[in-house]
Amino acid sequence: MAKTQPRLGDQIPDLIEALLAELGEDPERPGLKETPARVARALRQLTDGYGVQPEDVIAGAVFDQDYDEMVVVKDIPFYSLCEHHMLPFFGRCHVGYLPKGKVVGLSKIPRLVGVFAHRLQLQERLTKDIAEALNGTLLPGGVGVVVEARHLCMEMRGVEKPGGQMITSCMLGTFRKDPRTRAEFLNLVRHP
Numbered sequence: 001m002a003k004t005q006p007r008l009g010d011q012i013p014d015l016i017e018a019l020l021a022e023l024g025e026d027p028e029r030p031g032l033k034e035t036p037a038r039v040a041r042a043l044r045q046l047t048d049g050y051g052v053q054p055e056d057v058i059a060g061a062v063f064d065q066d067y068d069e070m071v072v073v074k075d076i077p078f079y080s081l082c083e084h085h086m087l088p089f090f091g092r093c094h095v096g097y098l099p100k101g102k103v104v105g106l107s108k109i110p111r112l113v114g115v116f117a118h119r120l121q122l123q124e125r126l127t128k129d130i131a132e133a134l135n136g137t138l139l140p141g142g143v144g145v146v147v148e149a150r151h152l153c154m155e156m157r158g159v160e161k162p163g164g165q166m167i168t169s170c171m172l173g174t175f176r177k178d179p180r181t182r183a184e185f186l187n188l189v190r191h192p
């Protein structure tokens, strides 16, 4: 890999070095020598969703299309960091919408999920962010988002049993108002 140095002026390596010492480690020992720079690069990558506008993700991939059946993209994997502990939560996201004259290129939906996941998040807010971004850019008849995730902050600290999933959903427009639309969506994203 070419990227060996974090970007110039990045404060994170110094902060991590101080953190390692605070934890009782010797930041000078060989195994940890490169750790501050590595952590800085990892954290920058895992939070690179800041400053990215959902409109920019979708821009150029919205098409006028006379199609009014439900579009569903299911099992989109994502990895995020919880804002309370900065520990990973990860899982799958299912997105559906009812087009009203506009559809979006399918690859853009996972990209949109990634942009919101690569910020410090709460699962509830991640779910809502995705739904509202699609609602605001496509102006569809409705949007449904379901997120299923494991939270390492809960599992590693023993707050919850390993493997437990937290499920959140956000339904907008017809997905909220019409039980049949909602049921169709939930049926489509249900695991076999």
Ligand SMILES: [Zn+2]
Pocket: 082, 083, 084, 085, 086, 087, 151, 153, 154
């Ligand atoms: Zn947490």
